[in-house]
Amino acid sequence: MTPTLSGRIQTRLALTLTVGVVVTLMVTPFLPYNTYFSRTRHQALPGAYLITFASLGLVAAVGVVWELIYHGLQQLRWDKDWPSPLGILTGLNESIVVYVMIRWFGPRPHWTGMPPSAFLLHFYAVWLAVFFTANGPMRVLLIRWRYRGGRIV
Amino acid sequence: MNPARIYTLVRISGGNDVAGSMLGGGSGTSDVIVDLPSELNRRVTWTDLEVSRSGLIVRDVPLVTVGGGIGSFALIDSLRIGGVSVAAVAAVGTDECPWDSITRLARASQLGDDDRLRSDSSSTPGNIWGFPSYALREAWKRRSLAPVVNVLTEPIITDFWTPRLSQVMDEMRREADRINWWAVFDRGRVELIRERDEGGYFILVRRCDTDTRVVYRSRWVHVAVGYSAIRMLPDLQSYRERTGDAERVVNAYESHDHVYESLARRPGSVLVRGSGVVASRILERLIDDRDEKGLDTRVHHLFRTYVGGSRGPSIMLRRPGADGWANQAFNWPKSCWGGELKQRLERLDPEGRMELLGVLGGTTTPPRKSWQDQLVRAREGGWYQELIGTVVDVRPSGDGRVSTNIIDHDGAKSELVSDFVIDCTGLEPAIESHPLFADMLAHAGIERNPLGRLDVTESFEVLGARSGDGRIYASGAATLGGPYAAVDSFQGLQYAALRIADDLAEQGFGHRIGVRRSLRQWVRWVRDRPPEPAGRNEAVAP
Numbered sequence: 001m002t003p004t005l006s007g008r009i010q011t012r013l014a015l016t017l018t019v020g021v022v023v024t025l026m027v028t029p030f031l032p033y034n035t036y037f038s039r040t041r042h043q044a045l046p047g048a049y050l051i052t053f054a055s056l057g058l059v060a061a062v063g064v065v066w067e068l069i070y071h072g073l074q075q076l077r078w079d080k081d082w083p084s085p086l087g088i089l090t091g092l093n094e095s096i097v098v099y100v101m102i103r104w105f106g107p108r109p110h111w112t113g114m115p116p117s118a119f120l121l122h123f124y125a126v127w128l129a130v131f132f133t134a135n136g137p138m139r140v141l142l143i144r145w146r147y148r149g150g151r152i153v
Numbered sequence: 154m155n156p157a158r159i160y161t162l163v164r165i166s167g168g169n170d171v172a173g174s175m176l177g178g179g180s181g182t183s184d185v186i187v188d189l190p191s192e193l194n195r196r197v198t199w200t201d202l203e204v205s206r207s208g209l210i211v212r213d214v215p216l217v218t219v220g221g222g223i224g225s226f227a228l229i230d231s232l233r234i235g236g237v238s239v240a241a242v243a244a245v246g247t248d249e250c251p252w253d254s255i256t257r258l259a260r261a262s263q264l265g266d267d268d269r270l271r272s273d274s275s276s277t278p279g280n281i282w283g284f285p286s287y288a289l290r291e292a293w294k295r296r297s298l299a300p301v302v303n304v305l306t307e308p309i310i311t312d313f314w315t316p317r318l319s320q321v322m323d324e325m326r327r328e329a330d331r332i333n334w335w336a337v338f339d340r341g342r343v344e345l346i347r348e349r350d351e352g353g354y355f356i357l358v359r360r361c362d363t364d365t366r367v368v369y370r371s372r373w374v375h376v377a378v379g380y381s382a383i384r385m386l387p388d389l390q391s392y393r394e395r396t397g398d399a400e401r402v403v404n405a406y407e408s409h410d411h412v413y414e415s416l417a418r419r420p421g422s423v424l425v426r427g428s429g430v431v432a433s434r435i436l437e438r439l440i441d442d443r444d445e446k447g448l449d450t451r452v453h454h455l456f457r458t459y460v461g462g463s464r465g466p467s468i469m470l471r472r473p474g475a476d477g478w479a480n481q482a483f484n485w486p487k488s489c490w491g492g493e494l495k496q497r498l499e500r501l502d503p504e505g506r507m508e509l510l511g512v513l514g515g516t517t518t519p520p521r522k523s524w525q526d527q528l529v530r531a532r533e534g535g536w537y538q539e540l541i542g543t544v545v546d547v548r549p550s551g552d553g554r555v556s557t558n559i560i561d562h563d564g565a566k567s568e569l570v571s572d573f574v575i576d577c578t579g580l581e582p583a584i585e586s587h588p589l590f591a592d593m594l595a596h597a598g599i600e601r602n603p604l605g606r607l608d609v610t611e612s613f614e615v616l617g618a619r620s621g622d623g624r625i626y627a628s629g630a631a632t633l634g635g636p637y638a639a640v641d642s643f644q645g646l647q648y649a650a651l652r653i654a655d656d657l658a659e660q661g662f663g664h665r666i667g668v669r670r671s672l673r674q675w676v677r678w679v680r681d682r683p684p685e686p687a688g689r690n691e692a693v694a695p
Contacts, residue, residue, distance in 0.1 A: 002492030078465070078472045078481070080488035085309040139275070139284045140675045143666050146275075146283060147491040147648050 001134070002081040003074075007150025008067040011138070014152055015130045016060040023129045024122065028052045031118040047107070051114050052122045054106045058098045059126065066094060084135070091127045098123060189357075193347075197596045198620075200350040201370075209357075209368045214243040215662060216373040217356050219343045219589070221246015222254050223278055223643065224377025224629045226325065226334065227650035230281055233332040233684045234674045235654050235663035243369060244338045245358050251329065252322050254379060258580075259318055262405045262431045263438040266319040271430050271483060271519055273490075274304055274314050276644035279324030281651070282675055283644070287316035287324075312521050313482045321643075331683055341367070345592060346374055352621020373662070375626045375653065376615070377646070380580035381587035383407060386426065389576050392547040392555070401555050402547070405431045405577040412573050413442055420449040424557060424569060426544075427577030428456055428478055429516040433524050435575055436537075440527045443536075452537045453569055455559065459541045470512060473520070476528065477539055481517035489513065489638040490645065499611060499636045507603045510638060516578075540569065547574065582606070584631050593618075599625070604634025611636045612656040613649045622660075626653045 003011065028048050070090065074082055099119055139146050193199060193207055204211060216232070218225040225244045232242060248254055264270070275283035285293075288300040303314040329335065341360040349355055349370065356369040383406045385393070392402055403409035405427075415421065416439075423439060425432055436452065443450050460479045465471030473480045488494040494513065498506055518524075531537030542561035550556035550570045557569045584590040584606050593599050600608040600617040608616040609632045618625035628649030630641040639645040651666075658665040666674070674684060 002488040002490070004493050004496050007492075074493075075469050078470070079486040080493040081486075083307060083309055084305045085307075088305065136284045136286075136289075140282045141668055141672060143282060143651065143671045147495070147651070149488075149492045149496060 001138075001146045001150050002079070003071075004149030004151065005067065005071045007148060008071060009064055010152045011134060011145075011150040012063045012067060012130075013060055015133055015138075016056060016063070016126070019129050019133050020056050020059065020126045023126045024049075024052045024056050027122055027125045031114070031121055033114040033118050048114060048118070050107050051102065051119070055098055055102055055119060055123060056126060058101055058106075059094065059123070062097060062101065063094065066090065087131065091124065091131075095120065095123045095127070189345075196347070198348045198350050199355050204355060204368055204370075209366055211368050211370055212243070213370050214241065215371060216242045216375065216657070217369045217371045218242070218244045218375040218377060219246070219346070219356065220244075220377040220379060220629075221248055221251060221338060221340075222377060222379050222629075223251050223325075224379070224646045224649070225375065226251035226329070227278060227281075227646045228375050228377070228626075228628070228653055229334060229337055230328060230332055231647075231650040231654040231666070232657070232663050234281060235658060235666050235670070236685065237663040239333050239336045241662075242337050243371075244334070245341050245343050245356070245369075246338070247340065247342050247361060249340065250326075251334070252325050256318065256322065258406050261408050262577075263434050264318055266322070267317050269315040269317055270321065272315055272321070272643055273483060273487075274300075274316065276490075276642065276647075277324065278321065278643045278647060279326075279328035280678060281647055282671070282678075284675075287320055288314050290324075291316070291320065308482055313519065327681065328678075331678070331681060333683065339367075343589060346376075346589070346597065346625070348597065348620040349623070353623035354620055354625070372623045373626065373657065374623070375628070376589070376593075376631070377627065377629045378587060378589060378631070380582065380630055381584075381590075382581040384579050384581040386544075386576050386578055388544045388547050389426075389574065396549055398549070398555075401572065402574045403576065405435050405575055406580065409575065412575065413438065415572070416448060416450050417442065417446055420451075421572035422451040422453065422570075424453045424455060424555070424571040424574045425577060426455050426574065427516070427579075428458075428460075428518065429577060429579070430484075430518045431579075432577035433478075433518045433521075435577055436531075437524055437527060440531060440537075450536070452531065453540055453571060454537065455540045455542065455544070455557075455569075457541075457543055459539070466512060472517070475520075476525075477541075478520075479515060479517045480520035482519050483639075484517065484642060485639045486513055490642070490648070495637065495639075498638055503603050506634070506636070510604070510634065513638060540567075542567075580630075582630055582633070587631075590631065597625070602634040606634045607631050609635045612652045613637075614653075614656065624656075624660075626656075628653070 029045060031048060033044060033048050070082065074080060099116065102119060142152060145152065193203060218228050221244050225246060229242055229244055274286040274288040277283050277287060288304040292298060292300040300314055303311050307313045339358065339360070340362060341358040343356055343358055345357040347355045353370065353372040354374050356371060356374060358367050358369065360367060383404050385404050389402050393399055400411065403412060425435055439450055439452055442448055456477045459477045460474035462475060463471045463473050486494055498509055501509060528537065540559060542559040545558040545560050547555060547557050554570050554572050555574050557571070557574065558566065559569060560566050585594060598617045599615050602608040607627050609627055610616065613626050613628055613632060615625040615627050628640065628646055632640045637645065637648065640649065654663060655665055657663055664670060677684060
């Protein structure tokens with residue numbers, strides 16, 4: 001799929017809100033976090049979900065800004081396409097920005113005892129799931145999606 | 154300028170054109186080419202009564218697709234997946250299989266079954282979803298991650314991964330069996346399409362096996378007949394007509410193995426004309442033969458337009474190029490299939506489309522590293538020479554070879570004598586050179602776009618062709634110049650098929666392929682099970 005601007009934004013929001021939510025729900029309980037502030041892992045779980053969902057929300061929201069930048073870069077390409085290597089690279093810059101924002105503005109990670117590795121594991125689990133859904137199964141579910149530059153509606 | 158006047162036609166032998174035998178001979182009007190009862194022959198519109206009186210066998214099928222190639226196949230595939238039964242559709246063409254024509258052209262232009270096409274991994278004519286892609290399937294079959302890694306790193310680190318001809322054919326054969334294409338297909342030549350007085354159309358077919366005629370009475374017609382002929386450069390055609398020599402001057406799309414055989418027996422020189430993907434492949438073959446058989450073939454390559462670097466109207470629209478070639482992975486910029494450029498083209502008016510197509514189109518070749526490396530070596534070796542200019546004339550040289558007189562951009566003349574000339578410039582796109590279109594233009598009142606091809610809507614309906622509640626659709630090369638650029642490609646044909654199927658579903662023919670149907674049908678594809686039989690609510694046209 002070679003995205004248009006609206007297709008990028010729609011696909012990102014749709015996939016983070018579906019695939020992203022499912023992966024977050026599934027992955028969070030298994031992330032490494034210590035129980036310094038809670039007596040059991042079970043009690044620490046709500047705090048962990050707070051962090052992972054905040055990070056997912058940032059992936060979606062900040063992502064819209066990223067999409068504007070990617071779209072601008074895409075204009076420099078003759079084919080007006082967005083090859084996989086570029087798509088893979090974007091995981092790097094996005095993870096850094098989301099992590100910094102979580103540290104500065106999000107719920108204090110030390111409240112829940114979540115180390116950076118937990119954040120990264122969650123981020124890349126979501127990111128890979130979204131990447132692979134967009135690079136295959138989406139074409140099966142929405143047969144016109146690839147002809148519409150990723151637009152869903 | 155009218156392209157038909159510049160180029161001369163050579164018939165594609167046994168091609169999937171509907172009336173190939175008329176090429177070069179027929180005047181293009183129905184009155185001349187078909188020996189029908191005169192009352193039918195004279196009329197633009199036929200009535201049921203006239204047809205039944207004529208004694209012709211009539212078959213009622215709601216939709217007939219004309220061509221029987223990949224365009225027809227793609228439409229039948231979409232419709233069958235949309236729940237249309239085999240009894241409600243027919244496909245007519247002269248080739249035995251939908252992939253015969255492309256295979257023939259590929260083989261002539263030196264692409265074997267195991268060679269790779271210029272086609273994207275997810276352009277899969279045997280799978281309307283494009284998933285799993287060819288690369289994934291090859292990875293699975295070979296138990297190797299290499300194709301997947303290639304797809305994930307292309308085209309920045311690696312060249313685009315492209316499928317082998319055999320993979321595409323095998324998958325189409327599987328899909329043809331699955332959807333029961335063979336029950337839909339009627340091998341024959343469509344001679345005429347006539348409007349039916351009561352609405353819809355009559356399609357007159359001469360069957361290949363029995364040489365008998367049958368008339369289809371249909372509400373919808375789909376025309377996907379491909380190219381009418383091989384296009385030969387006018388100076389080469391004129392040489393052939395004057396000398397009768399079709400041995401030393403050949404077109405890359407014709408079978409021309411004798412050239413390579415002769416060069417293997419005795420050292421010789423070849424002039425290659427053209428700078429598209431076919432020229433690239435012919436050069437590769439010549440160089441491979443030199444390497445593998447230790448030949449001493451000398452190659453001259455004539456560029457009419459030499460592309461020295463990136464070119465385009467603005468920094469945002471500049472196509473890469475180097476060493477004479479305009480570089481592009483596929484025959485259109487990639488986003489023409491479904492991204493930004495597709496959207497931009499759709500939103501433009503006809504004049505704007507012409508302008509944008511002018512920028513986006515043109516002869517290009519994929520910048521494959523192996524090809525580029527070969528040419529670097531060839532230049533260094535001194536046995537590959539690039540020439541720039543236009544040809545004044547081509548004539549036999551004194552020693553029985555071919556002499557090409559060239560004038561360069563500064564007006565300097567030169568003569569080049571070679572053993573062979575290979576024309577790699579292309580296929581005939583002018584629709585009026587196809588007898589069926591010529592007849593439709595004369596009788597059906599169809600409209601043409603500014604490029605001179607069929608004027609179609611975004612649903613690929615041919616404008617000006619409605620007959621009562623009947624509609625004519627078209628896909629493929631004949632529709633270039635409209636809202637979609639990549640019409641002449643696997644995925645372009647699939648896109649057209651999907652749009653047409655959607656339009657038909659709106660008229661009550663088949664179902665629109667929504668999320669549930671798509672998923673269910675995909676699972677059936679994976680399990681190699683036929684599409685579900687028609688649903689209860691399926692409305693089949695009268």
